[in-house]
Amino acid sequence: MSTIRFTGVGHQYGGGTVLEDINLTLAEQRIGIIGANGSGKSTLARMINGLVLPTRGTVTVDTLDPARHGREVRRRVGFMFTDPDSQIVMPTVAEDVAFTLRRRGLSKEETTEKVDAILSRFGLAAHADHPSHLLSGGQKQLLALAAILVGGPSILVADEPTTLLDAFNLRRVGRIFAAMDQQLVIVTHHLELLRDFDRVILIHQGKVAADGAPAPVLAAYQKLWETLDEAPLPAALSGAGPR
Template identity: 55%
Template sequence: MLRLEGVSHSYGDRVALREVTLDLAEHRIGVIGANGSGKSTLARTLNGLVVPDEGRVTLGEWDTRRHARHIRRRVGFVFSDAANQIIMPTVAEDVEVGLRSLKLGRAETARRVDAYLERYGLADHRDHPAHLLSGGQKQLLALASVLATEPQVLVCDEPTTLLDLRNTRMVHRVLEGLEQQVVLFTHDLDLLPGFDRVLVVDGGRVVFDGPPADAVGHYTELMDAR
């Protein structure tokens, strides 16, 4: 289970997180908040992309400060702009590159590449230049590349921000069907029904923690008051 204990972080004089303590145990957890609320910093602490100034983030016995490599193998991360995550020339190569550190052997690597390209509708594009994919296909490739490593947890930071409605729904269906725990950071409130728990972040703190409808109501009232 991911756990945050007294997590605080600043960028110079700007405080992004203030003494956040959480146990993230549920299968589907949503996180919402305005721009500048600390939401993205919180997302990045979960797999060690950001190491907090104070407090700690753990997955079981591993701490992001001391065991970042172990945690990143188990906590996958998907960014809002898939173009920033795709690093190899072709679609198949981009899925394969993430598997190299696992040292699976040639046959298992090839099996996983084929399986995940097929699963996410990219098999016919395996040798295509990755940068020529559509926006939705790029996000599916980013998901496939991360999920091929078979993490325990998938953290998604605004994965539908740059997508149209059709592709947003497609990504939502993928996330909905995953066995992994999903922690979704999003501005799209329509993605949250059916989640087990939703957190509202404001001013670097978690100001609400509860069912989706109640969390959305709290967030809406918070925004209307400004």
């Protein structure tokens, strides 16, 4: 399992503080990151593969700093965005998955074998030659995930990957995440996904507000909303306390 470290990390943007004094060591297999919109949780996640760099402190992935070893880190860390259209780049499904392997020195036969295998794994084999952008929303998210995992990363960071999914595809992606061998760091508002995770981290106003097993951290998130007298929880957050 990889070790991701945040040491004295802070980030400022547009004159405001997004993250402040973050100190975390992430070594568990499945880690959830939660928090209100604008809390800094997505910024935290994007630092793991260098999409965002800290303005203070350091982030390392197995001792590699994304700011200095970006290529090596991105080989280890796959990143999944909320909207799959933002990372689908090739005209057909098979071509999009093969694009990840373009610089791996593989033969055409080896590339085809890997592409076919992962499309079968995600139920997309029948769509191999279909236009990528004509897939359904759920199929696009599966394609984005296949295109990441075919490259063999040891870590998957997913930034609200289920936000645009219906209930059926939400459950499907949840099952895929549960069966993955890769270390998983997921930012999400769908708290049910996190019930059996190894660890959940609550980010509030740019700081770590709670960190630990899912049940107490999810309960802390519920209490935070109640304490702040915010609007009622969105439907995706209902029942956020421990069972």
